[in-house]
Amino acid sequence: MRIKEKSLETEHAGGIKNAFLHNMNHEIRTPLNSIVGFMQLLDTDITTEEHDLFVGIIHQNTELLVHMIDNMLLMASLECGEYLTSPIEFDVSSLMHDLTESLQGYIHAGVELKVNVHEPQYVCLDLNSLRRVLKGLIINADKFTPTGTITVDYNIDGDILNVSVTDTGIGIAAEDQKKIFGKFEKLDQFSQGLGLGLPICKSIVEKLGGRIGVESEPGCGSTFRFSVTTIS
Structure with missing residues (x-):
């Protein structure tokens, strides 16, 4: 019975790891691609309106990326017991x-x-x-x-x-x-x-x-x- 429980725990941990890698691959690449793509466009011949629009998109995706990284770090601190309260x-x-x-x-x-x-x-x-x-x-x-x-x-x-x-x-x-x-x-x-x-x-x-x-x-x-x- 103990071996079966260990097997289920390992399978569950593997499922979480796969979900994490899948989400990381998609969710973090999406804002990164936007940031890189629109930063490259800023060096091209664009109008003032386009410049302001692209800067706004870069800012929005940067905030999204920072938010996701903050959540990952916060989750890690909660799981390893390092989350402190006052x-x-x-x-x-x-x-x-x-x-x-x-x-x-x-x-x-x-x-x-x-x-x-x-x-x-x-x-x-x-x-x-x-x-x-x-x-x-x-x-x-x-x-x-x-x-x-x-x-x-x-x-x-x-x-x-x-x-x-x-x-x-x-x-x-x-x-x-x-x-x-x-x-x-x-x-x-x-x-x-x-x-x-x-x-x-x-x-x-x-x-x-x-x-x-x-x-x-x-x-x-x-x-x-x-x-x-x-x-x-």
């Missing part, structure tokens, strides 16, 4: 408001990002971790919400902070809801990224001693919820 006391209401305001520029046209406003509520948590999870869930919601709203809500129940991110997007089939927190899993193979956004959110939440899950139905949007324990 709990501080802060007003979660201000965090939610400031974060949603700062992300407005990332949300595409036709989608409204909003947060349900509550009275000031103080918690003691790692601020950067909470911000990373929220940003990851909001950006993920925006990917799959063509039009409508993304709503952030939260409450504190004793020493538990409960947070939800609800969208009016395309939703997730029941059989796929079990996959989305797995590394390199992409339900839409045409979407940008390595498939690490939700796994990183899950790993960070668990690092904080909490749990995360999703409720969804195809065509009816999705709600991602997570709960973490605050420190007294």
